[in-house]
Amino acid sequence: MLFVPGNNPGMMSDAHIYGSDALMFDLEDSVTLREKDAARLLVYHALKTIHYGDCERVVRVNPLSTPFGKADIEAMVAAGAQVIRLPKTETAQDILDMEAEIERAEKQFGIPIGQTRMMAAIEGALGVVNAYAIATASPRLVAIALGAEDYCANLKTSRSLEGSELLYARGAIVVAARAARIDCIDTVFSDVNNEDQLIKETQAIKQLGFDGKSVINPRQIKPVHRVFTPTQKEIAKANRILAASREAEARGSGVVALDGKMIDRPVVIRAERTLELAYASRAVFEEDEV
Amino acid sequence: MKITTPASAGTMESGDIMIEIESSDQREVEVVLKSSVANEFGKQIVATIRNAVEEFGLEYAVINAVDKGALDCTIRARVAAACQRATSSTAFDWGKNA
Amino acid sequence: MTQDQAFYTALNALNKAAYVPGENPRLYDKDPVPLKNRMARENKIVESLEKAVELSGLQNGMTISFHHHFRDGDHIVNLVMDTLARMGFRDLRLAPSSLSDVHAPLIQHIKNGVISHIETSGCRGALAKAVSQGLMDDPMVFRSHGGRAAAIEEDEIHIDVAFLGASSCDPFGNANGYSREGEEKSMCGSLGYARVDAQYADSVIVLTDNIVGYPNVPFGISQRLVDYIVCVDDVGDASKIMTGATRFSTNPHDLMIAEMTSNVIVHSGYFYEGFSLQTGSGGASLAVTRFLREAMIEKNIHASFALGGITGAMVKLLEEGLVSRLLDVQSFDLDAAQSLKNNRFHQQIDANYYANPYRRGAAVNQLDVVVLSALEVDTSFNVNVLTGSDGVIRGAVGGHPDTAAGASLAIVVCPLMRGRMPCVRDHVNTIVTPGNTVDVLVTDQGIAVNPRRPEVAERLEKAHLKVTPIEELARRAERITGKPDPLPFGDKVVGICTYRDGSVLDLIRNLT
Numbered sequence: 001m002l003f004v005p006g007n008n009p010g011m012m013s014d015a016h017i018y019g020s021d022a023l024m025f026d027l028e029d030s031v032t033l034r035e036k037d038a039a040r041l042l043v044y045h046a047l048k049t050i051h052y053g054d055c056e057r058v059v060r061v062n063p064l065s066t067p068f069g070k071a072d073i074e075a076m077v078a079a080g081a082q083v084i085r086l087p088k089t090e091t092a093q094d095i096l097d098m099e100a101e102i103e104r105a106e107k108q109f110g111i112p113i114g115q116t117r118m119m120a121a122i123e124g125a126l127g128v129v130n131a132y133a134i135a136t137a138s139p140r141l142v143a144i145a146l147g148a149e150d151y152c153a154n155l156k157t158s159r160s161l162e163g164s165e166l167l168y169a170r171g172a173i174v175v176a177a178r179a180a181r182i183d184c185i186d187t188v189f190s191d192v193n194n195e196d197q198l199i200k201e202t203q204a205i206k207q208l209g210f211d212g213k214s215v216i217n218p219r220q221i222k223p224v225h226r227v228f229t230p231t232q233k234e235i236a237k238a239n240r241i242l243a244a245s246r247e248a249e250a251r252g253s254g255v256v257a258l259d260g261k262m263i264d265r266p267v268v269i270r271a272e273r274t275l276e277l278a279y280a281s282r283a284v285f286e287e288d289e290v
Numbered sequence: 291m292k293i294t295t296p297a298s299a300g301t302m303e304s305g306d307i308m309i310e311i312e313s314s315d316q317r318e319v320e321v322v323l324k325s326s327v328a329n330e331f332g333k334q335i336v337a338t339i340r341n342a343v344e345e346f347g348l349e350y351a352v353i354n355a356v357d358k359g360a361l362d363c364t365i366r367a368r369v370a371a372a373c374q375r376a377t378s379s380t381a382f383d384w385g386k387n388a
Numbered sequence: 389m390t391q392d393q394a395f396y397t398a399l400n401a402l403n404k405a406a407y408v409p410g411e412n413p414r415l416y417d418k419d420p421v422p423l424k425n426r427m428a429r430e431n432k433i434v435e436s437l438e439k440a441v442e443l444s445g446l447q448n449g450m451t452i453s454f455h456h457h458f459r460d461g462d463h464i465v466n467l468v469m470d471t472l473a474r475m476g477f478r479d480l481r482l483a484p485s486s487l488s489d490v491h492a493p494l495i496q497h498i499k500n501g502v503i504s505h506i507e508t509s510g511c512r513g514a515l516a517k518a519v520s521q522g523l524m525d526d527p528m529v530f531r532s533h534g535g536r537a538a539a540i541e542e543d544e545i546h547i548d549v550a551f552l553g554a555s556s557c558d559p560f561g562n563a564n565g566y567s568r569e570g571e572e573k574s575m576c577g578s579l580g581y582a583r584v585d586a587q588y589a590d591s592v593i594v595l596t597d598n599i600v601g602y603p604n605v606p607f608g609i610s611q612r613l614v615d616y617i618v619c620v621d622d623v624g625d626a627s628k629i630m631t632g633a634t635r636f637s638t639n640p641h642d643l644m645i646a647e648m649t650s651n652v653i654v655h656s657g658y659f660y661e662g663f664s665l666q667t668g669s670g671g672a673s674l675a676v677t678r679f680l681r682e683a684m685i686e687k688n689i690h691a692s693f694a695l696g697g698i699t700g701a702m703v704k705l706l707e708e709g710l711v712s713r714l715l716d717v718q719s720f721d722l723d724a725a726q727s728l729k730n731n732r733f734h735q736q737i738d739a740n741y742y743a744n745p746y747r748r749g750a751a752v753n754q755l756d757v758v759v760l761s762a763l764e765v766d767t768s769f770n771v772n773v774l775t776g777s778d779g780v781i782r783g784a785v786g787g788h789p790d791t792a793a794g795a796s797l798a799i800v801v802c803p804l805m806r807g808r809m810p811c812v813r814d815h816v817n818t819i820v821t822p823g824n825t826v827d828v829l830v831t832d833q834g835i836a837v838n839p840r841r842p843e844v845a846e847r848l849e850k851a852h853l854k855v856t857p858i859e860e861l862a863r864r865a866e867r868i869t870g871k872p873d874p875l876p877f878g879d880k881v882v883g884i885c886t887y888r889d890g891s892v893l894d895l896i897r898n899l900t
Contacts, residue, residue, distance in 0.1 A: 037380070041366075110385070
């Protein structure tokens with residue numbers, strides 16, 4: 001998910017060309033107080049006019065506790081944003097309050113109720129504690145994400161390269177997301193020039209179970225995609241596992257065997273997910289299958 | 291709606307347009323445009339600015355615009371922001387041309 | 389035999405003259421003086437530029453030429469023109485290989501009638517703007533590098549006097565774009581364009597700020613082509629001639645286009661062991677080298693040679709063994725100039741060797757792939773690199789049409805829009821390279837393949853590189869930017885853009 005500051009018209013006009021899966025237009029932290037009104041109008045007009053291709057259109061609004069939040073939601077729902085991201089989510093009530101505003105706006109502007117989805121960013125200790133409650137608070141919620149900068153400040157610690165201070169939050173968010181059957185997205189890596197460290201961190205959070213990562217510069221998109229893209233070896237193995245599974249099913253047997261070893265159900269599910277990722281990242285093309 | 295104070299919106303960055311708006315003695319919307327693409331898009335930019343000002347509901351104004359290659363949607367957004375600031379109002383019909 | 393009467397009778401019968409020491413005024417007497425004294429006494433160095441001009445026999449109305457290897461740091465053109473103006477010359481015809489921002493003072497000389505006609509590859513800055521507004525009565529004639537070289541060789545351009553700046557020169561005229569002794573004040577690397585002028589001009593004057601010892605070999609320009617040498621304080625401003633290695637762009641659009649272009653090359657069918665390559669010198673077209681290098685390493689493919697317009701990026705490939713040879717008609721940065729000076733596999737070539745349109749063996753004809761930048765491209769794949777979107781002259785033809793015509797695959801790279809200006813459109817302001825020689829267009833929003841090359845489109849599609857019809861790209865650009873109004877051109881022709889053989893591609897009109 002590529003962050004696009006909401007007050008930069010130059011970047012907004014073609015942010016979709018870099019191939020990220022989603023674009024997050026930001027009305028919150030990257031916009032100064034004086035420019036909140038202008039940014040809201042810029043993103044509104046951009047969403048209504050510019051065709052962003054296959055990128056999912058996410059907007060990070062200001063919290064309802066600020067003077068800007070309500071107008072942000074109205075404008076973004078009217079503009080057709082696909083997902084509204086709520087920063088600094090602490091409780092399930094935060095989600096419910098936002099959902100009520102979104103529904104009001106959908107009614108007002110003739111948008112089908114429920115069409116606008118939500119994403120919750122957890123950026124503090126309370127949010128981590130309430131992660132599952134937040135993740136299940138609304139059927140509109142499609143993902144929860146971690147915002148590391150504010151979280152670390154909240155914890156009264158600082159950010160480090162190896163990220164031990166984020167371990168619990170990351171674990172909690174992945175667990176909550178899985179339990180609620182929604183996606184989880186990791187925080188941004190701000191050192192744009194350090195690609196090696198970006199790759200290391202992305203590998204680590206992929207291993208933790210995250211579905212994706214936010215990026216702040218188009219240059220970071222390809223390395224992140226590469227980490228999440230299965231290798232040819234992994235794809236070949238997944239294909240074999242699925243073939244064995246199909247074959248067992250055809251035999252009417254519940255036991256799947258490959259290379260003389262029994263394959264448990266979780267392994268088959270993981271293989272399916274590997275192939276899903278493979279197609280999604282264009283490592284494999286359906287029309288190439290023999 | 292009346293302009294209570296001169297206001298501006300936008301920056302001089304590439305792809306943006308700086309809009310300065312103040313009230314006018316004449317009974318019209320006057321647009322003065324400086325643009326890096328004046329020859330090719332000058333007319334369109336002025337038309338877009340006028341249109342956005344009228345849509346906002348202002349009948350008399352003087353607009354000074356310095357354009358650095360902004361797209362129409364950016365121009366509309368900047369004009370709307372400048373109008374809002376100039377009239378000290380936050381009204382905007384988000385649902386228009388849905 | 390003894391030289392008696394019989395000897396002379398026989399000579400008479402054979403109608404031959406006998407050797408008489410000292411009789412033939414063309415021969416030089418044997419000189420017992422040591423070399424260092426000889427050199428000081430007799431050489432081609434003339435005490436002043438004025439003297440050299442007098443000796444050259446320059447007259448009003450004649451054609452004079454310059455090279456542009458010192459680019460925006462050049463002092464030679466202005467120095468010579470100021471001197472010629474002071475000496476009272478008029479109606480001179482200029483044939484520089486190109487002109488730059490620094491040559492704005494020519495405006496005054498044109499107004500005063502010192503210069504009546506200019507033939508060049510390019511023109512920039514205040515001079516270009518003035519020409520676009522109708523400064524000159526005679527239209528400026530634009531030629532490609534190959535077109536200029538051929539015109540000189542075929543005497544379509546007859547250079548009476550060539551004024552050639554050199555970074556170092558010995559007292560007999562062996563000149564180079566670098567120096568092996570003394571202060572290296574103004575390095576420029578290859579003298580590829582200058583070599584053609586030196587070969588064909590009636591009179592050749594070398595201007596240098598660095599006289600070095602004889603013989604200044606290996607030479608860029610042979611002493612045999614040089615008539616007079618003039619010492620000047622500074623041939624140019626080193627900081628504006630060239631800087632260290634040209635940096636790769638960090639602009640995300642450029643990088644995207646560069647990476648896509650590299651992928652296109654890899655799957656085009658022209659990426660094989662021993663392929664040949666030329667890229668542009670900046671922006672996306674230079675950055676292609678960065679990505680292509682990775683592919684070359686990964687697939688263990690080496691290039692037989694790279695041509696150009698050589699930059700440090702290509703030098704790196706040579707030094708890494710990924711490219712076997714470099715053919716250099718113009719060095720773009722200090723890394724390239726140093727490599728030309730020190731690496732014998734980095735060869736200096738002249739403009740005819742590079743791109744003469746009438747020779748099958750010209751280097752551009754041996755290219756597999758060329759990557760070229762563009763200001764604008766139209767739906768017939770015609771390219772403009774000469775006039776801006778505002779219609780003002782601001783660039784150069786360069787080797788664009790030469791390499792496009794010569795390469796097996798010509799790829800043009802260009803963003804879909806620059807700010808609000810669509811770069812892919814129905815018509816370009818000036819056709820510099822005709823669409824029948826352009827094969828692929830790579831933009832940041834899609835790849836288009838000329839319908840003349842269906843096999844290339846097929847290969848790209850097979851590699852899952854989506855090909856979009858160029859009309860669709862033009863429409864997409866227009867939908868985003870809106871349709872531009874036509875430019876306010878007048879009726880006066882201020883520029884003639886010619887193809888490699890001198891035939892006219894397009895006319896440039898004045899801007900009102």
